[in-house]
Amino acid sequence: MQHLDEGTIHAWLDGELPLAEGEAAAAHVAQCEQCAMSMAEARGFIAASSRILTALDAVPGGVWPAAQKTAHVAGARAPVRFRVSRAWMAAAAVLVLSTVTVIVIRPRRDVALRVAEARKESKTAARSPAAPQPSLMDSTAVGAAGAPAASAHAASAPAVSARKPSEVARARVPAEDAPVLAGSAEDKLSTSDFASRKDEREKAQDQGNSVARAAAPPPPSVAEAPAPTADSLAAKRVPALHMSEVVVTGAGTTTSTEKLGSAIASDTASPRVVSRRTSTARGDTAVTTVYDVQGVVVTLIDRSAPPTDLRGATMNDIAPRARLQAQKASAINSITWSDSTGHLRTLRGPTSLAELGRVRALLFGPTP
């Protein structure tokens, strides 16, 4: 048998030879020393190559960077975790809470500040001698509906309303001057503020007159009743007044004022002013002045426009009717006339017509 070649030996050593050829090769190698040496060398090569190729799988440490090593392990991707430190979370929570608190508290604080300011203003106005502001606020509270903030003021309202109606002067306020009454605290406070400022404004506008609240056109018994003085009226006004009834504006009749002033200055027997009231209703301004003429009290009603509540009665009918009613009532005479300025004046008093005429002449000059 021929010597075995290296391929056959390697095949026989790898177990790739068929069974018959393998037995034949084994028998030959047992008898052939040269083939035995070749077979031994082949086994050496097979073992060495196997060790070298095995060394290829052993990756030494430190070849891959630590960060990349984990990502390359088994080709798996490391999960990305987003972690927020507790300090950042706490800071974010504090920021959110502070923002919410500012948004919520600021409006309330603004309201509280405005309430405090309004109260200060009301107190400051109350200290002024012109108008009794606290009572005005009380009346405001009484007149308002459903105002929880006005409860403090409403507590004093019963005491205010206990005063006699005769002590309370009422007057109608033009619609444009009437303050809006609402159910909120701010409206109440703004209303009182309005009232205090309105009083101050009227006082500045009216030259010789103080801010007054006139009643309806005085009944005939006004001359009999004790004539209230301007000071008493000023002192008794306001309490338990509705805001809609407060404040009366009216232009005085300058003509009568001038005449009156000159008369008082020059003649002691001239009519002496006891009181004066100004009222405005439906655009008609009426100034009611009470004079004391040598112990006799006469009333002068000066209207800027003829009254229209007499069912179409003309001016010519007014004087006779009033005169007749006065005579029927209690011997009170009255004279009524109108001048070139369009003012309708009525002079009334428990005296004769002649005396009334004399008083008229004293006040307005001789009759043309």
Added chain:
Amino acid sequence: MARAAVDRLAERDRLALLMKEEGLDYSEIAAALGMSVGSIGTTLSRARRRLVEEYERLQLEQKRREGNAAS
């Protein structure tokens, strides 16, 4: 050094050797390399011999370099 020694083999020899190391038999290696089964033994013998010789040569060269560096 092992990688270097393997890289110095012929491509066919390297592939045959690596496939045999992976556990493939001669028929599979022959089919993969487009060779006859009878020639795989010869190829592997040649490849193994060269691989060992190259590896020894590289070790020798490395020892020489280390020796030179040490001196």
